[in-house]
Amino acid sequence: MADTLSPPRLLPSGDSAITVEFSRNIDDAANRRVLALDRVIASEPIAGITETVPTYRSLLVHYDPVQIGFDALGEQLLERATKALPTAAQTRRWRIPVAYGGENGIDLEDVAKALNTTPDDIVKRHTAGDYRVAMIGFTPGWSYLSGLDKSLQMSRRKDPRLLTPAGTIAIGGVQTGVQCLAGPSGWHLLGCTAVRTYQLHRDPIFLLEPGDAITFAAVDDKTFAEQTRAAEAGEFVAELIAP
Amino acid sequence: MSKLVITSIGPASSVQDGGRPGSQRYGLVPSGAMDRLALAAANTLVGNALFAAAIEIGPFGATLTAREGAVRLGLAGAPRNADVAGRAVAFDASVMLADGETLNLGFARGGSFSYIAIEGGIEGEPMFGSLAVNARAGLGSPYPRPLQSGDELKTRPISSAAERRIELPELADAPIRVVFGPQDDEFAEENKKLFVESEWKISATSDRMGYRLEGPTITHLHGHNIVSDGTVTGSIQVPGNGQPIVLMPDRGTSGGYPKIATVISADFGRFAQISAGRPFRFKAVSMAEAQTEVKKFAELLRSLPERLRGIEEFGLNVDALRDANVAGHAVNAVDAATWQVAEPTG
Numbered sequence: 001m002a003d004t005l006s007p008p009r010l011l012p013s014g015d016s017a018i019t020v021e022f023s024r025n026i027d028d029a030a031n032r033r034v035l036a037l038d039r040v041i042a043s044e045p046i047a048g049i050t051e052t053v054p055t056y057r058s059l060l061v062h063y064d065p066v067q068i069g070f071d072a073l074g075e076q077l078l079e080r081a082t083k084a085l086p087t088a089a090q091t092r093r094w095r096i097p098v099a100y101g102g103e104n105g106i107d108l109e110d111v112a113k114a115l116n117t118t119p120d121d122i123v124k125r126h127t128a129g130d131y132r133v134a135m136i137g138f139t140p141g142w143s144y145l146s147g148l149d150k151s152l153q154m155s156r157r158k159d160p161r162l163l164t165p166a167g168t169i170a171i172g173g174v175q176t177g178v179q180c181l182a183g184p185s186g187w188h189l190l191g192c193t194a195v196r197t198y199q200l201h202r203d204p205i206f207l208l209e210p211g212d213a214i215t216f217a218a219v220d221d222k223t224f225a226e227q228t229r230a231a232e233a234g235e236f237v238a239e240l241i242a243p
Numbered sequence: 244m245s246k247l248v249i250t251s252i253g254p255a256s257s258v259q260d261g262g263r264p265g266s267q268r269y270g271l272v273p274s275g276a277m278d279r280l281a282l283a284a285a286n287t288l289v290g291n292a293l294f295a296a297a298i299e300i301g302p303f304g305a306t307l308t309a310r311e312g313a314v315r316l317g318l319a320g321a322p323r324n325a326d327v328a329g330r331a332v333a334f335d336a337s338v339m340l341a342d343g344e345t346l347n348l349g350f351a352r353g354g355s356f357s358y359i360a361i362e363g364g365i366e367g368e369p370m371f372g373s374l375a376v377n378a379r380a381g382l383g384s385p386y387p388r389p390l391q392s393g394d395e396l397k398t399r400p401i402s403s404a405a406e407r408r409i410e411l412p413e414l415a416d417a418p419i420r421v422v423f424g425p426q427d428d429e430f431a432e433e434n435k436k437l438f439v440e441s442e443w444k445i446s447a448t449s450d451r452m453g454y455r456l457e458g459p460t461i462t463h464l465h466g467h468n469i470v471s472d473g474t475v476t477g478s479i480q481v482p483g484n485g486q487p488i489v490l491m492p493d494r495g496t497s498g499g500y501p502k503i504a505t506v507i508s509a510d511f512g513r514f515a516q517i518s519a520g521r522p523f524r525f526k527a528v529s530m531a532e533a534q535t536e537v538k539k540f541a542e543l544l545r546s547l548p549e550r551l552r553g554i555e556e557f558g559l560n561v562d563a564l565r566d567a568n569v570a571g572h573a574v575n576a577v578d579a580a581t582w583q584v585a586e587p588t589g
Binding site: 011012013014015016017019021024025026050051052053054055056057058059060062065066069070135136137138139140141142144180181183198200206210 | 264265266267268269270271370379380381382422423424425426469470471472473474475477478495496497498502505506507508509530533534536537538541
């Protein structure tokens with residue numbers, strides 16, 4: 001236990017933010033400590049903190065330097081970080097439907113070839129995974145998941161695509177993810193979901209929280225089309241299966 | 244209800260305000276004005292809240308027409324040649340457009356962004372408490388995209404207030420101050436030194452997401468890939484080609500390149516105003532100095548209403564003003580289609 005509570009590094013991110021870094025690597029234990037510190041700050045607020053941004057390995061803490069200085073805030077963050085035990089907190093669990101392959105997942109066949117197996121087997125391995133939202137970032141709702149099966153880990157594309165569709169489900173390196181908005185990506189596209197993790201005029205606008213548990217379920221093209229219409233009408237489409 | 248009609252406007256112009264902080268944990272960047280001091284000054288001139296929504300106008304010109312009533316505008320930020328029906332109009336001052344009158348704005352001079360605040364504010368539907376445009380996220384009101392010809396901004400009828408000007412501190416042409424970190428340990432001392440001791444230029448391919456810098460190549464100690472972590476406005480990341488990118492208000496909320504340093508808050512607006520192609524330098528300062536400066540900056544913002552003056556105290560000599568605006572600054576005309584800087588013309 002002493003190991004897991006080693007103090008994080010405090011890195012200055014300008015005069016109004018501190019990066020609290022638990023690891024330099026993608027590391028599940030570090031990510032759990034990031035989320036634990038985030039929860040502690042939410043439940044016992046420190047005056048002057050304006051918002052927190054959890055990422056794989058660090059918590060970025062934005063603050064108002066007129067209210068609290070770097071040194072004073074850093075001290076309080078260190079104290080909380082070494083006390084914030086990663087607990088088996090009540091986690092929300094979502095099942096996200098995915099239409100794999102074909103035009104919805106243009107890299108599925110190439111991924112199967114590269115890994116000397118069949119597309120069906122890739123889908124089987126991807127849907128067998130038990131994932132967790134490690135961070136949400138880059139663009140609204142882009143959810144980076146930890147927990148990808150080692151056998152599916154492969155380096156990113158040499159030529160990132162400038163435009164990949166909204167709802168893309170892809171793998172890259174040790175990660176998989178749910179991409180909400182259309183945009184650039186260097187990952188391998190396995191499929192597409194109708195689920196929108198960010199949708200204006202829906203309550204809530206953001207569906208997933210860092211720390212949420214995720215599983216994927218394969219659906220056929222017809223179901224995908226129906227779910228796309230339902231999502232446009234404001235339905236979550238993702239199923240909340242726990243708690 | 245009066246309205247301001249955008250008769251013509253260049254790219255990189257949009258409605259901006261103080262932004263929408265609070266949802267970066269969901270990947271939503273705050274956006275907001277590139278130069279917060281100029282936004283606040285423009286709003287102060289017309290009695291609006293400091294960070295109310297205003298028009299942020301990019302380097303090119305614009306023409307704005309009052310319809311269905313008079314409107315009063317506060318002009319601040321990068322100065323431009325400006326006139327209403329042939330009468331020259333000063334920056335850092337308010338001006339009234341009678342119904343049907345048009346404000347003509349030329350290219351930005353000695354800066355990139357000007358702010359046109361409208362007395363009574365811009366009518367719109369705030370999302371996450373802000374009207375600021377973030378086109379990628381589909382946010383912004385009344386239009387979730389940059390402004391175009393024909394757009395209309397509705398506002399309340401004007402007050403009978405007198406026109407005013409605002410006295411802002413002279414902005415020093417000093418280096419842009421940075422604090423090292425969060426990943427300056429990914430760079431050798433000589434590369435950190437190269438970063439702060441070299442002359443830089445902002446590339447013409449820059450935008451509200453990031454300013455690309457042109458200068459010496461900054462090399463990494465351990466390669467250019469780090470595990471993505473959070474960014475702030477002003478983060479200076481160094482990608483594989485060694486040419487730093489300064490993250491601007493429409494940045495991604497996380498990024499996977501090492502960040503050598505961060506522009507201090509007090510200097511960010513001044514940095515955002517540097518025209519493409521104009522040489523400048525960075526200077527590293529301590530956290531203590533950065534935090535002293537950010538407090539001074541907050542005090543400057545707070546004091547803006549005290550800096551208002553009557554326009555009659557002005558001894559208005561717009562020609563002299565115009566010359567003063569230009570002094571020391573070459574005009575960098577930028578081609579609207581390519582963002583390439585043409586030959587200096589001033």
